[in-house]
Amino acid sequence: MNAARNAALEAWMTEHGHSSNSLAEVVNTALESLTGRLGGLDGSSVRDWKSGRVRWPKSATRRALEEVSGLPATALGFVPRGRTQPNPAPPQQEDAMKRRTLVGGIAAATAAAVAPGTAAPxxxxxxxxxxxxxxxxxxxxxxxxxxxxxxxxxxxxxxxxxxxxxxxxxxxxxxxxxxxxxxxxxxxxxxxxxxxxxxxxxxxxxxxxxxxxxxxxxxDQAIKFRIWSHAGTMYRHMGRPADALAANDVARNLHIARRDPQFAALGLARQGAIHGAAHAQTSATRAFDQAQDAMLRSDPDEHRPMWMLAFWDEAELHSLALSAHLSLGDYATAEFHAHRCLASLRPQMARSRAITTTRLAHAQLAQGDTDTATATAMKVPADAATEHARVSRMLREFSAALRATAPSSTAAQTWTEHTTAWRATA
Structure with missing residues (x-):
């Protein structure tokens, strides 16, 4: 005897726009929240439910389904073991039921029209x-x-x-x-x-x-990762590397960072930048090597959130390495990463380009190349130089370093004239 299809589940999935694969994915996530372990369901599991081959899933799976849908398992068409599907209503009884449903619906609609403000939410x-x-x-x-x-x-x-x-x-x-x-x-x-x-x-x-x-x-594991990873970056900028490492470790220890190498790579790269700020060169180098390896292992076709796709790539990896090596005083390596970052930055990343260009100018100036450094700094757009807090601060520091190392140089004079023009247009 063929199993009866689970029409209730199919109707719910259609209403909420779920394919078999997408429902499996959200139930797996709910299982992780409930049990601490990501579920192992896939599209074939859901197809078994829809076809009626599996009429009563395991208890943890049922709980996860109920969390996802907000409905009891029985309302989704699942039948406890030992029970049979309810018999379909005889034709006359079914017609009577339809009439009652129709009359009830008309009455409800009429009541809503008569009493404004009492309509269904x-x-x-x-x-x-x-x-x-x-x-x-x-x-x-x-x-x-x-x-x-x-x-x-x-x-x-x-x-x-x-x-x-x-x-x-x-x-x-x-x-x-x-x-x-x-x-x-x-x-x-x-x-x-x-x-x-x-x-x-x-x-x-x-x-x-x-x-x-x-x-x-x-x-949501992905957004938890983002927030704690941002916290690590915030504390790094505040000069609190111990807090930065602790916050970034929370992100890196989430299940999603162990499951998806791209999340692992981002966590490791930001860890490398924090180690750089703490002047821990060996740890920084190891973290960036591991981040690069993780990126190479990742599946580019795996679904990831929009905020991550919008910025995380090889250019961002080089940007973080640039920041770390500047902090470490390894200016030649910092310059290398700056050029690699600029070469691979997406066109729309104007803010990142301004930050990277400013850091490149610092790396060149620290190596004694005042003319090249000044020419690089002059490439920063005026709006970023005057309106972006981090860029403005780094350019003020560049001005101070240039005056300290080559106060009477043509480069210093050119830079002074250039920044005067910036201030005039700000």
């Missing part, structure tokens, strides 16, 4: 989350062009608040609610990063604490 779905993510992409793009600006921080924070407001605007499945919390955490994390990039560290820490809470509520 709005249904929040995946499309609502996707609309927020589309607007988030615009903020990420602005960050790559003009990082560190207060307006970027404010827009990201406002979008996080909007995601939380949506939580209370209607009904939603557990999966959608978790996605909303994850989105709010990602937006708040971007507000944090904009504050870090603008050297507004007190504000950044406040964003960090809120983002961490939201990430825990979402159970």
């Amino acid at each position: 709005r249904r929040i779905g995946v499309s609502d989350v996707e609309r927020l993510q589309d607007r988030f992409a615009e903020i990420v793009a602005s960050d790559h062009r003009r990082g560190g600006q207060v307006d970027i921080e404010q827009r990201a924070a406002a979008l996080a608040d909007e995601a939380l407001t949506l939580q209370n605007a209607g009904t939603a499945t557990q999966r959608v609610r978790r996605n909303l919390y994850a989105a709010a955490a990602a937006f708040r994390s971007s507000a944090m990063w904009a504050a870090v990039d603008g050297r507004r560290y007190d504000t950044a820490e406040a964003h960090m604490r809120r983002a961490q809470t939201l990430a825990e509520m979402s159970g």
